[in-house]
Amino acid sequence: QVHLVESGGGVVQPGRSLRLSCAASGFTLSSYAIHWVRQAPGKGLEWVAFTLYDGSNEYYADSVKGRFTISRDNSRNTVHLQMNSLRAEDTAVYYCARESATVGGSFDFWGQGTLVTVSS
């Protein structure tokens, strides 16, 4: 059974850093691209970052480019999102999601999310 479990959220001051983790189980992580998607309180979904199955390629939303870094350790079945220079507008629930291997571009499994609150 596919499971994605996010961790690392919390309350952080503006300008500080936070590192989120996504633990994968029930499938071979090294065969799948993984995304981070966020949802600000009461708002819609916003795609944040992408890592290719082997970590050889990454993409970022313009809103986080230069501040966030996605990485993965397939040997530990984990994907990370390093978030630096955090702003109030980064406050959101952050989800990791697996990209389908059969129909590219769709997110076939999601974690339960971890809440990041950026506030002084």
Add this chain to the structure above:
Amino acid sequence: QSVLTQPPSVSGAPGQRVTISCTGSSPNIGTDYHVHWYQQLPGTAPTLLIYGNTNRPSGVPDRFSGSMSGNSASLAITGLQAEDEADYYCQSFDSSLSAWVFGGGTKLTVL
């Protein structure tokens, strides 16, 4: 401002049919990029509802269907049930942004 445009809300009575539109501009939907739909029940993570424009993952009732016409996609829900009350999002890829994009979401209310 979302790259994909959805109506903010739709509503229908139990048993009725509703549709949710998702309109984009080239170069996202309407070209080589599929549209996918997600259902987000209150307080939960999104789940994949329709992938590749028209396909249902296993376990999704056939009351849910997807279609495409030009640069617009639609999600139809027939035989509305109270449990369908949720937020629905369309999603695709925008090659000009090199980004995966979501619609703004549509809140479905079952009257």
